[in-house]
Amino acid sequence: xxxxxxxxxxxxxxxxxxxxxxxxxxxxxxxxxxxxxxxxxxxxxxxxxxxxxxxxxxxxxxxxxxxxxxxxxxx
Numbered sequence: 133x134x135x136x137x138x139x140x141x142x143x144x145x146x147x148x149x150x151x152x153x154x155x156x157x158x159x160x161x162x163x164x165x166x167x168x169x170x171x172x173x174x175x176x177x178x179x180x181x182x183x184x185x186x187x188x189x190x191x192x193x194x195x196x197x198x199x200x201x202x203x204x205x206x207x
Contacts, residue, residue: 133145133177135148135149135152145180146180146183146184147184149180149181149184149185149186150184150185152185153184153185153186154185156185157185157186157187158187158188159188160188160189160190161181161186161188161189161190162189162190162191162192163177163178163181163189163190163191163192164191164192165177
């Protein structure tokens, strides 16, 4: 699990997220998950985020393009 570009273990993540979210509860927190992860695990992660201060979650649906890459044209 990552917060920005810093990786954390499952044990470290909740406390670090709570620290980062302190005073920012109204901000939107975006997350992305590999398409192969089971829904139950994603739902549990969303609950974990909510319990640690990330009250507004946004889901990143597209793969994140590398820096300098252009996004595909929309419809």
